[in-house]
Amino acid sequence: MKIFKKTILTVLASLLIVGNVYASDKIRIGTEGAYPPWNSKDASGKLIGFEVELAYSLCRYIGRQCEVVEQDWDGMIPALQMRKFDAIMAGMSITDERKKVITFSQGYADEVASLAVMKGSSLEGMNTPASISLSQPNGDAKKALKTITKALTGKTVCTQTGTIHQNFLESGDVGKVNVRTYKTQDEVNLDLTSGRCDVALAAAVAFTDYAEKSGKSVVIVGPTFSGGAFGNGVGVGLRQASQLGGTLGARDAELLKAFNKAIDQAKKDGVISRLAIKHFGFDASM
């Protein structure tokens, strides 16, 4: 029994030591590396994309060294809380649900979501406005949601796990949808082209990027969505300082201030607009 206790203590102690190694001076920023053009990897495995470049620019404004690290999307928030890294920049929209567990900097870019189908689908030519906002849906938006509800009936709708898109599909705004969730957007794209998915929902740019790179005839249908379940733009995800008082908590609070200031400056200098045009083809800065 004594040995048993000793073993457990040793294991716990070593875990603590491993945990503390990460508390170095570099800001570690987690990204998915699988959501182009927001963040992705090149052929050699190097992280690239809008957010990776933006992360390094923000760190220059903050005046500290940075390291962008890769983390699977479904473990992103838990990994932040376990201090595997200090900030999330992974196309993560600012939503009330996420704000319960983490905090966000001000938004640095805005993304709209849209539905996509393969060319020839019955959903093509849906009669809806070009864009709808769910924050305070007006008559047109409500009508559009009804049209979409009807169009999605009996269809398999695919999306990535743990995203605003999944939340929207499960919110009841478009009725009871047959949702299938995937670990990555890549897999959603694969099953959209194979025909296992009738429709997919993601950031509009994720589909245009895929269509362009793969040459598959993926078509965006219906309106673009924003507001409501889709949150208020994309920001840097950070730990809530209140979760942990003391030095670590103070450091997290400081980081939030530093990121907000850096984003202000980057916006003023036009850095965010420039990077957005480079990666998205249009100015997605907020």
Next chain:
Amino acid sequence: MDIVLMASSLPKLLSAAVITLKLLSLSLFFGIFIGLIFAILRLNKNPMINQFAYGYSYVFRGTPLLVQIFIIYYGLGQIEYFRSTFFWVIFKEPYWCAIIAFALNTGAYTSEILRSAFQTIKPGVIEAGKSLGISKKIIFYKIQIPVAIRQSLPAYGNEIILMMKGTSLASTVTLMDITGVAKHIVSTTYKPLEVFLMAGGIYLFMTFLIHKSIKYLEKKYSFQQ
């Protein structure tokens, strides 16, 4: 520790256990037939036949189950011609893709288990049958197969447990088994520790039940009466 979350996730995880059990039982059902056929082919004297059977088990035991599922699910789905064939009706469904992958995989292991069981049957047992004038066919069905199955029970019990744990990979092809539902709960609560502990507990309990049943069967069909 969020005890409330653990309690509220339990019913969802338990109803997902039904999917896990369905996947497991169907895979094992098909896997036993595949295993038995390939074990018999392995013992065939014709080198073409036994090398083919060896190749099958070598490929499926030598590659990760996750890779096999991905090839069957995402890989085949990318071939346009394949999608126009009748097979697509089955392969379109993640459920059947998972069962096909699991059955082929467990079939390979089962064939090895049964083959070694056949080979450990003492020649004297078969000779005793022959000396009584029993035909080769009846010796095979009434002596060799039952003895081989009894011999392979402990190893096969292990295989069932491995396969049961392997079914968690079904969640990678969108199926809502125990792991799939656990991931879904984590994606909205961000509390992996609580939810995966509960999921792990259910798997452990299933292992316990399988282990006990195999032990019971081993005792029941023991040679030492």
